[in-house]
Amino acid sequence: MFYDPRENLRPGPLSHNPLNALVAPRPIGWISTISGQGEWNLAPFSYFNAFSADPPLVGYAPNAKVGEDGAKDSLANVLEVPEFTVSVVSADLAEQMNETSRAAPHGVSEYELAGLEAGESRLVRPPHVALARAVLECQVFDIVELPAGKDGRGSQLVLGEVIGIYIDDDLIVDGKVDGKALRQVARLGYFDYTVVDNLFELLRPE
Numbered sequence: 001m002f003y004d005p006r007e008n009l010r011p012g013p014l015s016h017n018p019l020n021a022l023v024a025p026r027p028i029g030w031i032s033t034i035s036g037q038g039e040w041n042l043a044p045f046s047y048f049n050a051f052s053a054d055p056p057l058v059g060y061a062p063n064a065k066v067g068e069d070g071a072k073d074s075l076a077n078v079l080e081v082p083e084f085t086v087s088v089v090s091a092d093l094a095e096q097m098n099e100t101s102r103a104a105p106h107g108v109s110e111y112e113l114a115g116l117e118a119g120e121s122r123l124v125r126p127p128h129v130a131l132a133r134a135v136l137e138c139q140v141f142d143i144v145e146l147p148a149g150k151d152g153r154g155s156q157l158v159l160g161e162v163i164g165i166y167i168d169d170d171l172i173v174d175g176k177v178d179g180k181a182l183r184q185v186a187r188l189g190y191f192d193y194t195v196v197d198n199l200f201e202l203l204r205p206e
C-alpha cells in the first residue's frame with residue numbers, strides 16, 4: 001500500500017498509525033525534571049534521541065492537547081528550571097520505567113510510585129534513577145514548538161546540551177561501553193519493546 005498521511009493517518013487495513021513501528025527501535029529517554037517548587041518528575045519518552053555528538057545534544061518531545069492547561073510536567077518543569085537528566089533504561093528497569101508513565105497524582109513523585117530511589121545529580125538540580133547504569137545531565141539548549149496534529153495534540157522538542165555523563169565503571173571494557181552488558185530497552189510500535197542483546201560489527205568501507 002501507499003498513502004499520504006496528510007489525508008488519513010491510518011487508512012484501511014491499518015488500525016493504528018504505523019510510524020512508531022517503522023521508525024523503530026527508538027531509545028527511551030527516561031527524563032527527570034524538577035519544578036520551581038522543587039518537585040521531582042520522572043517519565044519515559046521514546047520520541048527521544050541524540051542530535052549532535054560535539055557538543056553532545058539530546059532531545060525529547062512531550063505531547064499534549066493544545067490550548068488546555070494540560071502540558072506534561074516534563075515540559076512545564078523545564079520552562080521553570082531548564083535542566084533535565086536522562087537515565088538509561090536497562091532491561092531490569094523496564095517494568096519500573098513503564099510505571100513512571102502514569103500520570104501521578106499531584107504531589108506524588110513517580111520515583112515513589114515506582115519504588116525507585118533517586119540519585120543526586122552532580123551538575124543539575126533534577127535527580128536521576130539511582131539504579132541506572134548510565135545517566136546524562138543536561139541543560140536546556142532550546143525548546144522547539146512542533147505543529148499540532150489532527151487530534152488536537154501538539155508537541156515541543158526539548159533539546160538539551162549534555163554537560164555531565166555518568167557511566168558505571170563496570171560497563172567500560174577496552175575503553176568502550178559494553179552495549180551487551182547495558183541491555184538497553186528500546187521501543188517499537190504499539191506496546192512492543194526490544195532489548196539490545198544481539199550486536200554485530202560492521203566496519204566502514206576503506
Ligand SMILES: Cc1cc2nc3c(=O)[nH]c(=O)nc-3n(C[C@H](O)[C@H](O)[C@H](O)COP(=O)(O)O)c2cc1C
Binds near residue numbers: 028063071098
Ligand atoms: C515507553 C514509553 C514512551 C513514551 N514516549 C512518549 C513520548 O515520546 N512523548 C510523550 O509525550 N509521551 C510519551 N509517553 C507517555 C509519557 O511517559 C506519559 O504521558 C507521562 O505521564 C508523562 O509524564 P509527565 O506528565 O510527568 O511529564 C511514553 C510512555 C512510555 C511507556
